[in-house]
Amino acid sequence: MQPRRPAGLTETDSSRRRRRRPPPPVRPGERKDEDVPRALITGITGQDGLYLGELLTAKGYEVFGLVRGQSNPKVAVVERLVPGVVLLEGDLTDLPSLIGAVEISQPDEVYNLGAISFVGLSWKQAELTGETTGMGVLRVLEALRIAGGNDMSRVRFYQASSSEMFGKVRETPQRETTPFHPRSPYGVAKTFGHYLTVNYRESYGAFACSGLLFNHESPRRGIEFVTRKITRAVARISLGLQDSLTLGNLESRRDWGFAGDYVEAMWRMLQQETPDDYVVATGVTHSIRELLDAAFGRVGIGDWSGLVKQDPRFFRPAEVDVLVGDPSKAREVLGWTPRVGFEELIAMMVDADLALEAEAAAREHLTATAPPLPVRPPLPVPPPPPDGPAPAVAPPRSAPPPRPTPPPRPTPPPRPAPPPRPTPPSHPTPPTRRTLPSRPASPSHRTLAPRPAPPPRPTPPSHRSSPDRPTAPPADAPSAGLPAQGASSEARP
Numbered sequence: 001m002q003p004r005r006p007a008g009l010t011e012t013d014s015s016r017r018r019r020r021r022p023p024p025p026v027r028p029g030e031r032k033d034e035d036v037p038r039a040l041i042t043g044i045t046g047q048d049g050l051y052l053g054e055l056l057t058a059k060g061y062e063v064f065g066l067v068r069g070q071s072n073p074k075v076a077v078v079e080r081l082v083p084g085v086v087l088l089e090g091d092l093t094d095l096p097s098l099i100g101a102v103e104i105s106q107p108d109e110v111y112n113l114g115a116i117s118f119v120g121l122s123w124k125q126a127e128l129t130g131e132t133t134g135m136g137v138l139r140v141l142e143a144l145r146i147a148g149g150n151d152m153s154r155v156r157f158y159q160a161s162s163s164e165m166f167g168k169v170r171e172t173p174q175r176e177t178t179p180f181h182p183r184s185p186y187g188v189a190k191t192f193g194h195y196l197t198v199n200y201r202e203s204y205g206a207f208a209c210s211g212l213l214f215n216h217e218s219p220r221r222g223i224e225f226v227t228r229k230i231t232r233a234v235a236r237i238s239l240g241l242q243d244s245l246t247l248g249n250l251e252s253r254r255d256w257g258f259a260g261d262y263v264e265a266m267w268r269m270l271q272q273e274t275p276d277d278y279v280v281a282t283g284v285t286h287s288i289r290e291l292l293d294a295a296f297g298r299v300g301i302g303d304w305s306g307l308v309k310q311d312p313r314f315f316r317p318a319e320v321d322v323l324v325g326d327p328s329k330a331r332e333v334l335g336w337t338p339r340v341g342f343e344e345l346i347a348m349m350v351d352a353d354l355a356l357e358a359e360a361a362a363r364e365h366l367t368a369t370a371p372p373l374p375v376r377p378p379l380p381v382p383p384p385p386p387d388g389p390a391p392a393v394a395p396p397r398s399a400p401p402p403r404p405t406p407p408p409r410p411t412p413p414p415r416p417a418p419p420p421r422p423t424p425p426s427h428p429t430p431p432t433r434r435t436l437p438s439r440p441a442s443p444s445h446r447t448l449a450p451r452p453a454p455p456p457r458p459t460p461p462s463h464r465s466s467p468d469r470p471t472a473p474p475a476d477a478p479s480a481g482l483p484a485q486g487a488s489s490e491a492r493p
Contacts, residue, residue: 040107042066042092042140043114044085045074047220048160052111052263053082059267064105066090066098066114092136098143102155109270111158112140115190118224119164122186123317129185130192137193141200141208152206156270159197162190163214163255163281163323173326176212176277183318194277201275209269214255214281214325216262217345219352226288227256228349230295235353237307238299241361244307248314250288255324257282258340258348268334281325282338294346299354 039056043049044065056063064086067075078085088104090097092114102110115133116122122129137159144155166174167183182188194210201208221228226247236242257280265280296304330336340348 036060036062037109038062038064038105038107039109039111040064040066040088040101040105041111041113042090042136043112043160044082044087045072045078046113046117047218047222047259048113048216048263048266049111050078050081050220051218051260052113052266053078053085055263055267057082057084062086064088064101064107066101068092092132092139095139095142098139099147102143102147107155109156109158110140110144111160111266112137113160115160116186118222119184119186120224120316122184122189126185130189132189133186134189134192137196141196141206144206145200145204150204152200152204152208155207156275157197157200157206157208158266158270159193159208159210160266161194161197161210161212161277162187163212163325164320165191165194165212166323167318167320169320169322172322173281173283173324174212174279175326176279176329183320184316198277207270207275209272209275210277211262211266211269212277212279212325213262213265214257214279214323216257216259216280217349218259219349220259221349227291227346228353230288230291231346231349232353232357234295234299234301234350235357238301238354239357239361241357244309246309246311246314247288248310248312248316249319250292250308250310251321252319253285253287253322253324255281255283255285256291256342256345257338258345261338261340265330265334265336268336272333276333278330278334279325279327280330280336281327282342283325283327284342285322285324286342291346294343295350298347298350 037060039061041049041052041056041063044053045067049065053063053065063082063084065078065082065088067078067087067089068091070089075087078087086105088101090101092098114136116125116129117133122133141152141157144157145152148154163174164184164187165180165182166178167187168181170179170181180187180191180194182191194212197208197210200206215227217225217227223229223232230245230247233242233245237245262280265278269276269278292304292308296302296307301307327336327338
């Protein structure tokens, strides 16, 4: 039955009234505005994740970041540098959390930057490096495939590969076609993730790209990396807070660039018509000694030989001597070129560490030289009035009168003793039972004669013609001393 329309309301008015209704509320995971692109970044708390989050926010993206743990200390830094970011809890070692993050964020682009990226740590925690840096790529790709119902063409995926995959290089400079020979657990895990990205691109039609990024640094780099370790130590030495710097191999050569430039190359890869892999580098190599020259020169120290020591503990088990990339393909296809040079990069990092260490030293100095907090004196007792009548003093309370002693209670008379109980009469002794005479034996019972013992059984002769073994009788012949078949063996009287 059709619902009745109120009187005076035409069909046009009814349809217009339906159009004026507010839209239904947006459920978690649904897109509010299809025109605003969305991006999900794993490893957003790292150096590259922060620069990429800033870049995408400036381009109008709605940015989602994956963070590990409920009390991550870097969350405040992410929220300060990337305003408006939506942080989701997840872990590269947990597939269900990755599927949930994809379903909630509904991204157009996914940037997998999360990894254990410190090469020196990968020898000490090789299994964890493989689970996070290698298998983590597989779990992210599987999360995209499962959430998309095997349709991986809708979401564009970027995998952060590394120049450490080249390892013991086969050619210099290294290109997209250079064979891999990783020399660390980190490089092996990155190689596994790189080939997985290629495999999902060829198997499921995924728009998946790999960026083979060479070393890229910034003031946001962790202090465990050699570049930040040097610039921080140089700043502390110039401020008088440190005496020396201990390093490993000073002859290693790397291709260093600025991380802020490299994240733009990541974004450009996902804006192309077809997915592909690109080497991102400057094309110029420098040694650790050249890095020390630039860093100490920034603070006016020309000869640093007496300030730097070498320790075999900081040498790698398998060293990578030279890495330098050829960014020709990225320059021609993506239109990308680095803007910050090596000298400018090191100066930027030294200046940032000088400011940080000076601020930290000032805080420590203020804390050490601050006077102790004053102790609040006790409140003064008001003096008595100089002249005048003495204040009225309340008379002391009189002692209460003693309570009268109650009279003693009368002693009750003693209870009479109960009469003794009468002795019960004794029972008479029962008479003695008479003994019945013995019953004579019945004549019907007779004693059976003992059964005679059977005669001994003769030894059966043997079937063979042996002289010492007799031949056995036939099976149907009755044995001596035994009844024949069918006869009763019971002896009758």
